[in-house]
Amino acid sequence: MEKGILVSKMGGGQVNITNGDFIFEVAEGYLIEKGIKKQLIRGASLIGNGLQVLQDIEMVGNDNCFLPGVCGKYDSVPVSDAQPTIKIKELTVGGC
């Protein structure tokens, strides 16, 4: 990767279930330059559209992982999801 961000851990976020837009906090992330992991970044958030992101996936890893969590959209429900590491072509990153 020439230039990008490695998101190791996501924080909380919110989804608009009507149009598919989402925002999520980058709890732990690193700048990547020329394939090398550089410094930790803070205060960044990712914004995009769920359906669009699915079409922007360029690579899929082989490290599938299940994680429990809670969905607080209307109530509070325990949920679990799984996916491997994925490389997304482009995503808007919010920061200063």
Next chain:
Amino acid sequence: MLMSIVCKKIANLIKSYQIDDYDIYAVEDNSRLFSAREGYLEDINQSLEVGYAIRVVKNGSNGLAYGTNLTDYGIKQVIEAALSVASTIAPDPEFMLCGQELFNPSKLEADNSYEEISLNTKKARLLELEDKIMSSHPSLKKIEKLTYSEGLNKISYLNKFGLFLEQKNSFFGFSGEVIAIEGEEMESGSGFGYSSVFKNLNIDEIAKYIAEDAYKMIGSKPIKSGIYSVIFNNDVSADFWSTFFDLFSAEQVQNKKSILAGKLGEIIAVPFLSIFDDPLIPNTLGQIGFDGEGVEAKRTLLVEKGVLNTFLYDLKTAHKDKVKSTGNALRSGYDSRPLIKPTNFVIESEQATDLNPANFPGELLVVTNVMGMHTANSITGEFSVGASGYLFSDGELVSPVKQITLAGNFLEIMKKIQAIGDDYREFPSGGNFIVPSMLIKEVSVSGL
């Protein structure tokens, strides 16, 4: 009032226990919720909840227990539970109850619409609201949710020294979410309107708020990343102020969880901005006569012309800082301990003006919604949130906007306010925020 009798009964039973100090907080909470869909009332929910909490102090330790059983036996169980908590917890020399402070609380204007206006009238208004929303624009296809809710809350307070206080609070309001569909595109919009006076609810205004939030977003798209002048619409202002309210809480400051610690007397905002907490404004959702600790309600000037004047206190934090409680210890129910919250949190400016985008040269982003505000850091003031709204250029609408983020630090935002609007509205959200739109310069926006 029923719970006033209960307070006296508890006080009588508590006499047979060895307790240094105590207070009793009892609540009778009546509420109704109506939901509507496609011209019909889908659901009516009515509830009556009664309960009480007893706080005791013994040998320097304190305990709180609550219950709903109004019999002698039930009450004794709660007293004993509170004593059990106190005997387990380490002594806290800073904790205190209000003691002997006797006063006459200001009378709240009672709106008896909870009891006096018929259910049929309320149902009709809800269906009228649905009709107004759906006929605002042809793209509005479906109501996702539409409700009318109201409540009549009666609070009684009694302490060891015979300080006896009562008050009634009411609220009435609508909340809704609607979907707009045009071609392949689908957008949702939501809004609400609440008041402590039933007849002040403006169905036209609420319908417009909900409808526009949806149909005006059709065709929305991201804009170029950059630094923009931004108007936070009044509901977005309320989102920010309510998220960062904790910066002003003396408890957060004393626990080193507020970056405003040590800044009393310093300039923290622009000189034309003042902020006060005012529980005495009549006919508002935050009006109270006394707080959850039996302390008299009073107006507090938090920020005076940009300078931080004071924090908001409860009895314990006031005792620690050797000041008086500001009367901001509020209980969200009989089952919650008093927490420092705003009553009516009011932004004031001598220079409040109509922030009409048509009057601004250059590029202007009007933000009508933010997403992910709960990820903001209320300790340091940092935020990075999703946003949507409209882009204007030289007073003309360019396009509705979505999929952008705003990032920054709220403490810097307070110093970058260029103008305060005059479109005040009540936003009940963990306290009542009475705030207008704000124009902020140089906000970092990420998009394309």
